Amino acid sequence: MLGSLRWRDFSRHILHNRLSLTGLILICALLILAIVGPSIAPYGPYKTDPINKLAAPNRTHIFGTDHLGRDILTRVLHGAQISVTIAVIILVVSGSIGTLIGIVAGYFGGGIDNVLMRITDIFLAFPRLILAMAVAAALGRSLNNVVLAVAFTTWTIFARLARGQAMAVKEEDYIEAARASGATNRRILLVHVLPLCISPVIIQGTISMGGIILVVAGLGFIGFGAQPPTPEWGVMVSDGRNYLPTGWWACVFPGLAIMFTVLGFNLLGDGVRDILDPRMRS
Numbered sequence: 001m002l003g004s005l006r007w008r009d010f011s012r013h014i015l016h017n018r019l020s021l022t023g024l025i026l027i028c029a030l031l032i033l034a035i036v037g038p039s040i041a042p043y044g045p046y047k048t049d050p051i052n053k054l055a056a057p058n059r060t061h062i063f064g065t066d067h068l069g070r071d072i073l074t075r076v077l078h079g080a081q082i083s084v085t086i087a088v089i090i091l092v093v094s095g096s097i098g099t100l101i102g103i104v105a106g107y108f109g110g111g112i113d114n115v116l117m118r119i120t121d122i123f124l125a126f127p128r129l130i131l132a133m134a135v136a137a138a139l140g141r142s143l144n145n146v147v148l149a150v151a152f153t154t155w156t157i158f159a160r161l162a163r164g165q166a167m168a169v170k171e172e173d174y175i176e177a178a179r180a181s182g183a184t185n186r187r188i189l190l191v192h193v194l195p196l197c198i199s200p201v202i203i204q205g206t207i208s209m210g211g212i213i214l215v216v217a218g219l220g221f222i223g224f225g226a227q228p229p230t231p232e233w234g235v236m237v238s239d240g241r242n243y244l245p246t247g248w249w250a251c252v253f254p255g256l257a258i259m260f261t262v263l264g265f266n267l268l269g270d271g272v273r274d275i276l277d278p279r280m281r282s
Contacts, residue, residue: 020271026264037077102162
């Protein structure tokens with residue numbers, strides 16, 4: 001559905017909606033930093049300088065240094081690449097799994113729907129961060145396992161959305177016509193049902209990006225995600241909190257990076273929702 005939208009209408013809506021435009025600017029800035037940030041970083045992300053540890057922001061170190069003398073600006077730039085990469089991978093994995101489960105449950109209904117949705121309800125019964133902590137602790141503390149842990153807790157949102165869309169689409173006349181013409185259930189799901197489920201999945205995916213980054217950072221903060229000395233934002237905030245009275249910059253700047261990223265995705269998600277769903281337009 002997104003491909004059928006006129007880009008002129010899309011651009012006009014974004015430009016006339018200050019919140020959506022703000023979100024777009026923040027996300028574009030994040031993507032640019034994730035792509036070119038590591039190459040323009042003034043220092044290496046693991047380079048230590050004990051003599052200048054906990055140096056306040058200055059001309060040499062714009063964001064200051066941490067307790068090991070590492071340049072915080074450099075580590076924030078490298079952390080942008082890590083956060084965006086992890087969030088995109090998680091979104092693709094969880095979105096694909098959730099959409100597949102949702103359209104199968106919504107289209108076939110009956111016992112299949114009951115089994116799949118009860119499994120979904122079990123996952124929804126647990127707070128996302130708590131369940132991600134349990135999975136990450138069971139799999140081991142690494143970035144790869146963070147991807148699996150967060151994807152393991154995120155697919156339920158997409159499954160619910162896709163199920164609702166599939167239940168509505170399967171009652172349409174053209175679906176009955178496709179069945180009458182001999183189309184298999186597999187073809188109907190892939191050709192007729194799946195494309196109409198993409199729109200809400202895109203909307204939810206855009207909104208969920210901020211939440212995914214927040215969960216990843218939360219896992220890093222409590223020690224279940226990326227491990228030091230990885231320049232991941234949550235790990236940086238966790239390392240810097242011990243020096244908050246004397247070196248506030250060590251945790252404030254990565255914390256601001258998390259805040260603006262989540263804010264940007266939430267604002268942009270609201271704008272995309274308004275564009276793809278005419279009922280939400282003011």
